[in-house]
Amino acid sequence: MPIFNFDNIKISGMACAMPSNITKTESFKDIFSAEEVDKFMLMTGITETRRTSKYQTASDLGYVAAEKLLQHKNIDRNEIGALVFGTHSPDYRRPGSSSIVHKRLGLSIDTAVFDISLGCSAFVYGIQTVASMMNSSDIKKALLIIGDTTGKTTNPIDRASIMLIGESSVAILLEKTNDASPIISLVRSDGNGYRYLIVPGGAYRNIDASHENEICHDGIERNLHNSIMQGTSVFTFTISDIPKLMKDFWALTNTSVDDYDCYAFHQANLYILQQIAKKLKIPADKMPLTLSKYGNTSGASPIVTLCDTFGNVEGKELNTLFCAFGVGLSWGAFSAKINTSDILPIIEDDSVFEEGIIRSMKEL
Numbered sequence: 001m002p003i004f005n006f007d008n009i010k011i012s013g014m015a016c017a018m019p020s021n022i023t024k025t026e027s028f029k030d031i032f033s034a035e036e037v038d039k040f041m042l043m044t045g046i047t048e049t050r051r052t053s054k055y056q057t058a059s060d061l062g063y064v065a066a067e068k069l070l071q072h073k074n075i076d077r078n079e080i081g082a083l084v085f086g087t088h089s090p091d092y093r094r095p096g097s098s099s100i101v102h103k104r105l106g107l108s109i110d111t112a113v114f115d116i117s118l119g120c121s122a123f124v125y126g127i128q129t130v131a132s133m134m135n136s137s138d139i140k141k142a143l144l145i146i147g148d149t150t151g152k153t154t155n156p157i158d159r160a161s162i163m164l165i166g167e168s169s170v171a172i173l174l175e176k177t178n179d180a181s182p183i184i185s186l187v188r189s190d191g192n193g194y195r196y197l198i199v200p201g202g203a204y205r206n207i208d209a210s211h212e213n214e215i216c217h218d219g220i221e222r223n224l225h226n227s228i229m230q231g232t233s234v235f236t237f238t239i240s241d242i243p244k245l246m247k248d249f250w251a252l253t254n255t256s257v258d259d260y261d262c263y264a265f266h267q268a269n270l271y272i273l274q275q276i277a278k279k280l281k282i283p284a285d286k287m288p289l290t291l292s293k294y295g296n297t298s299g300a301s302p303i304v305t306l307c308d309t310f311g312n313v314e315g316k317e318l319n320t321l322f323c324a325f326g327v328g329l330s331w332g333a334f335s336a337k338i339n340t341s342d343i344l345p346i347i348e349d350d351s352v353f354e355e356g357i358i359r360s361m362k363e364l
Helices: 025-030 034-044 058-073 097-105 122-135 231-253 270-280 298-310
Strands: 003-006 009-018 022-024 048-050 080-086 112-116 141-148 168-176 183-189 262-265 317-326 330-339
Touching (some): 003 122, 009 058, 009 122, 009 183, 034 270, 058 080, 058 141, 058 168, 080 097, 080 122, 112 122, 122 141, 122 168, 122 298, 122 317, 141 298, 231 270, 231 317, 231 330, 298 317
Parallel strands (some): 080 141
Antiparallel strands (some): 003 183, 009 168, 141 168, 183 330
């Protein structure tokens, strides 16, 4: 069982950036029926989301969050030994978005830089990856950036997903220190569910996939370049495997539901989170929710929630249990103590890295 214990590494800062553009869920009544939209809001708890502009990417938002974090913490950029970006929404097929952020932040060439191709579980896997790198090297400080702009691959008439998606990126600073409380991480995967959340076309398996819409098994029109979710399979997975993961985590760490001040979960949808909390007897006041304002922001959502909830709270230590789940299938949990003074409030930003918009081969 892949459980990891890091006793000399702490999360010493986190920031979140999102676009200012608000999409009201009620506005979809012009596309879908009022009854359908009202039912969606009741089940998911989502009344509005944020969306990027045409050329704004997850790396734009990730750069803003990381830049703000480095300035707030007064970090010497030459001290950053690793930058890892977890995303399913890269700027290009190659290079990875981490390289773009590395350039924009002005980090040293002595920085390990790469992407992780994960969505909703990217934060828990990213923490495990970066902490492992730091644990076995002389890296003292590292940045983990998580973000997606999933709305760009969602069919605009996909009533199952288009109202669900929010867009954001977050940056997390990890530091090696002798006074850290342990970070304990448990991750799992099941490749049998690779089709449950998928964009089938456009990569190297089916590079010239058709852009023509087809009627899917759920009666919704999509094409092979759209995000496709098998909702029933995903729901069954989350309400069975996630409670089991949490119970295993408590058993392995000799803790219980009462030992944690905050449960920062992936914000999938309200009904799923309510079912998980009910099964695990997690008090509602220990599981903050931000779905109503931001929707499902993929792997960034646990940090979006903390920044929204505690971004203006000073000097309070939270024994936090994080849990995320999604594409792959992949899921995991980890515990860490977070000081609210290290959590920045939500940042709104609509800037675009204009240099990165390459419209002609002549520009290369």
